Amino acid sequence: MAKGSDGVEDHVSIPAELLEEAVTVLLKALGLHGEEAKIIAGTLVDADxxxxxxxxxxxxxxYAERIIAGGLNPRAKISVxxxxxxxxxxxxxxxxxxxxxxxxxxxxxEKAGQSGAAFIGVRNSSHFGRAGYFAEWIAGHDMIGFCFSNASPRxxxxxxxxxxxGNNPWSAAIPTGGEPIVLDMANSIASAGKIRRAAQAGSTIPEGWALDSEGRETTDPLEALSGVLLPFGAHKGYGITLVAGILTGVLTGGVWDSQVTPVDETGRSQQVSHLLVAVRISDFMPAEEFKEQVNRIAIEIRKCPPAEGISAVYVPGDRxxxxxxxxxxxxxxxAERTFRSLNDLADRLGVSLPKGWPLPNQMQV
Known part of the structure; x- marks a missing residue:
């Protein structure tokens, strides 16, 4: 039986370009301009x-439910x-x-290209997907990229x-001349998304992932979602998520984590804040020399003999x-659930998905 990218559900394999085109069609039907619909579709498909x-x-x-309920503005005008x-x-x-x-x-x-480094804060925003996408985009310009965001309390x-x-995500991306090193993470042992998937599948979660509302460890994903997620590294993960929250919700003039609205409260604005940082490498040393050195380090790390039960050693971003x-x-x-939700959304919006889109009876099982 074929499995989805979460390793659990039946799935259909869709060419990336076709999937991106379908998501763009749906976003445009939800009211987004064409260019912005393509940008969002590109980030979502890249994550998959x-x-x-x-x-x-x-x-x-x-996202569609948030737009329909009035909690997300599809025609937003960003201002400085x-x-x-x-x-x-x-x-x-x-x-x-x-x-x-x-x-x-x-x-x-743009600003780092003129001044060597730049720090761009964003407030009054919403869920932005995978932090690593934006840090990696910066790294593609011979710069070191950082991306931080705050989130609703978890x-x-x-x-x-x-x-x-919040389980405040952050990422750092470093160019190597080949594929960049990309550290992309939140600060809990497991994401709320993984726990939500376990709840949808009717399965339990491992011990040590979460506490219930009374502060007791739980393996029940529903109790975990109503309780708290546990940080990686105990007090260390807690400290990192605290700093990420200050760099975003406080430094930008936005709102603190406790005031950020959960993404599934569809009728309310989220008030998420972000911080994007770019550092121009050539102000420190020639960019090509830097990338060659980092690439040699990455190759050396990958050559490390794996421990028992481990197939290979990676640097962040390799997998x-x-x-x-x-x-x-x-x-x-x-995943099947996601595939069907796209078809349902297209029906609801009265649009046709692009030529070549598989029918539900073409699911691979």
Whole structure:
């Protein structure tokens, strides 16, 4: 039986270009301009290509519900709130986080190209998908890229049991001359998306992932979602998520994690904040020399003999690059539930999906 990119569900393999075209059609039907619809579709499909299905096309159903309920603005107009030579703060007008983060990354690269480094904050935004997409985009310009975001409360302060902190994602991307090193992570042991998938599948979660609302460890995903996620590295993960929240919700003039609205409360604006950072390598040393050195380090690390039970040693981003390469060849493995939700959304919006789109009875099982 064929499995999806989450390794659990039956799936249909769809060519990446066809999937991106279908998502663009749906986003345009939801009111987005063509260019912005393509940008969002590209970020979502890229997540699925890399095996990060929790941040991929799976999210489109929720985005559509948010637009229809009035909690997300499909025609947002981003404005500049503050600006100097090496920084800016943008107001996203309650629009798509992907568009706000992409525009911020563009501005970070432009300003870093003039001044050596740039820090672009965003407030009044929303869920933006995979943080690594934007850091990697910056790295593609011979710069080191960083991306941070805050989120609605999922974690408690270390030792506590009340949700007060977002599982605030962050990413760093470093060019190598080949595929970049991309560290892309949130700060819990497991994401809420993975726990939500376990709840949908009717399965349990491992011990140590979450506490219930009374502060007790639980393997029940529903209790975990109403309780708190546990940070990786105990107090260390808690400290990192705290810092990420301050760099985004506070520094940008946005709102603190406890005031960010969960993405599934569809009728309310989320008020998410982001921070995009670009550092021009050539201000430190020739960019090509830097990339050659980093590439040698990456090759050396990959040659490390694996421990027992481990097939290979990677640097951050390797597995995502491998999965992307395979999916570009064989198609994006889209989970059945997600595939059907795209068809349902097309019916609801009264649009046709592009030529070549598989029918439901063509599911691979």
């Amino acid at each position: 290509l890399r095996g990060v299905s929790t941040h991929g096309v799976f999210r489109l159903k929720t 709130v503050r600006e100097a030579s090496t920084m800016a703060v943008l107001d996203a007008d309650n629009g798509f986080g992907q568009i706000a983060a992409y525009r911020a990354a563009q501005l970070a690269v 974690l408690a302060p270390w030792g506590g049991r009340e949700k007060m902190l 995502g690059h491998e999965k992307r390469s395979a999916a570009l060849q064989g198609g994006v493995p889209l």
